[in-house]
Amino acid sequence: MNVEYIIKIAGPMLEGARTTALLFLIVIAVSIPLGFLVTLMAKSAIKPLAWIAHSYIYVMRGTPLLLQLLFFCFGLPQIPVIGQYLVMDRFVAASLGFILNYGAYFAEIFRGGMLSIDKGQHEAAKVLGLSKWQTLRKVIVAQMFRVALPAVANESISLVKDTALLYAVAVPELLNYAKTAVNRDFTVTPFVVAGVIYLLMTLVLTLFFKTLEKRFKFE
Amino acid sequence: MSSMIEVKELQKSFGSLEVLKKVTFAVNPGEAVAVIGPSGSGKSTMLRSLVHLEEATGGSIIIHGKPLVKDGKYASAAEIREITSPMGMVFQHFNLFPHLTVRGNLELAPRTLKRESIKDITAKSKDLLSKVGLTDKGDVYPSMLSGGQKQRVAIARALMLNPDILLFDEPTSALDPELTGEVLRVIRQLAEEHMTMIIVTHEMNFARDVADRVIFMDNGEIAESGTPEQIFGSPQLERTRMFLSRE
Numbered sequence: 001m002n003v004e005y006i007i008k009i010a011g012p013m014l015e016g017a018r019t020t021a022l023l024f025l026i027v028i029a030v031s032i033p034l035g036f037l038v039t040l041m042a043k044s045a046i047k048p049l050a051w052i053a054h055s056y057i058y059v060m061r062g063t064p065l066l067l068q069l070l071f072f073c074f075g076l077p078q079i080p081v082i083g084q085y086l087v088m089d090r091f092v093a094a095s096l097g098f099i100l101n102y103g104a105y106f107a108e109i110f111r112g113g114m115l116s117i118d119k120g121q122h123e124a125a126k127v128l129g130l131s132k133w134q135t136l137r138k139v140i141v142a143q144m145f146r147v148a149l150p151a152v153a154n155e156s157i158s159l160v161k162d163t164a165l166l167y168a169v170a171v172p173e174l175l176n177y178a179k180t181a182v183n184r185d186f187t188v189t190p191f192v193v194a195g196v197i198y199l200l201m202t203l204v205l206t207l208f209f210k211t212l213e214k215r216f217k218f219e
Numbered sequence: 220m221s222s223m224i225e226v227k228e229l230q231k232s233f234g235s236l237e238v239l240k241k242v243t244f245a246v247n248p249g250e251a252v253a254v255i256g257p258s259g260s261g262k263s264t265m266l267r268s269l270v271h272l273e274e275a276t277g278g279s280i281i282i283h284g285k286p287l288v289k290d291g292k293y294a295s296a297a298e299i300r301e302i303t304s305p306m307g308m309v310f311q312h313f314n315l316f317p318h319l320t321v322r323g324n325l326e327l328a329p330r331t332l333k334r335e336s337i338k339d340i341t342a343k344s345k346d347l348l349s350k351v352g353l354t355d356k357g358d359v360y361p362s363m364l365s366g367g368q369k370q371r372v373a374i375a376r377a378l379m380l381n382p383d384i385l386l387f388d389e390p391t392s393a394l395d396p397e398l399t400g401e402v403l404r405v406i407r408q409l410a411e412e413h414m415t416m417i418i419v420t421h422e423m424n425f426a427r428d429v430a431d432r433v434i435f436m437d438n439g440e441i442a443e444s445g446t447p448e449q450i451f452g453s454p455q456l457e458r459t460r461m462f463l464s465r466e
Contacts, residue, residue: 120312
């Protein structure tokens with residue numbers, strides 16, 4: 001393992017890491033609000049909405065993420081008649097798969113967070129004259145996020161690692177570059193470099209969520 | 220003098236279990252009413268029905284002349300909100316908002332409902348914190364307070380909306396005995412200011428001292444009611460005597 005070689009491959013590998021980071025940011029930014037929306041739907045008094053939310057969660061959690069990615073990238077275009085309109089850029093298709101999968105997990109995390117909130121909170125808010133919507137916004141959501149934070153941190157770190165599944169749908173990202181370099185140069189070094197880059201990314205996330213947890217300690 | 224709260228033949232059942240059996244009483248302006256009775260007698264359910272935390276299955280509740288429920292039929296959701304708005308409530312377990320500071324707890328509802336200017340709201344929260352003796356705790360989160368302090372914050376929070384009627388649901392039952400005094404002192408002060416109050420309590424000495432009237436509930440009905448002298452001095456019913464001798 002020499003330094004010169006590492007510097008030489010660092011450029012393309014960081015290029016790959018950029019795709020990884022971009023996918024991560026897109027998925028987090030969309031799947032967290034999606035998950036919250038699905039939680040609200042699952043708790044809705046309107047039965048069909050709740051049913052749709054529960055079915056969605058069941059399907060996305062009950063099937064492999066890899067299958068879902070393959071389905072969005074290669075399956076959709078094969079659907080008769082409408083398939084030709086469903087051909088997407090593979091990065092976009094994969095993002096969609098990740099978003100829908102992680103949205104379901106976040107929905108369950110938030111639902112758990114909501115269940116942990118004492119019903120006295122709803123009662124106090126009601127007696128103080130807050131509407132259901134005001135109660136949700138000002139009393140429930142803040143507490144729910146606090147409870148859900150450790151689980152959200154956990155999921156986020158999983159997501160960093162799951163981005164490596166892009167390899168299977170041939171979107172060039174960090175692992176892809178590493179594998180190419182290993183095959184080309186007959187050395188294990190690129191894998192180690194990739195590992196270090198993943199560790200750096202998860203380290204940043206870990207520190208970020210630690211800070212958030214400290215900030216929302218309510219003490 | 221017209222009543223502030225009129226409850227007529229209030230009924231509530233969970234399945235076949237009758238929790239309230241035709242409860243009838245009225246509360247006049249400025250009156251402090253203590254409700255006593257054994258656990259499971261329906262005291263809390265009765266109190267919670269007044270602010271629509273429980274739904275009655277029959278009877279009427281009339282607040283300021285407006286029916287919250289009449290012969291078992293409830294007003295519309297908007298009317299319910301309007302009719303229950305003059306009432307504040309203090310809970311056994313405080314139910315403070317843990318994610319807000321003490322001041323945040325006091326100001327959340329008025330700031331959200333926007334009936335007053337921010338300036339008035341902050342001035343009032345400052346006043347009320349000093350009234351309950353917690354001037355220096357405004358920026359502290361509830362988790363850092365003792366039970367007695369939490370309950371005093373809860374009382375101040377209820378007072379922020381200028382209620383005409385305050386309901387207390389066993390306000391000292393979750394407190395260590397040495398902390399009940401500070402909470403009872405605040406309630407006593409409110410009674411001296413002629414705040415209309417209904418207090419469900421197990422503190423017999425407090426009920427005797429502070430209440431203008433005492434209602435003894437047993438088995439889902441009002442067994443006996445009268446002045447503290449009547450109830451504690453010469454109870455008419457055997458079951459009232461039994462209950463008081465146990466407490």
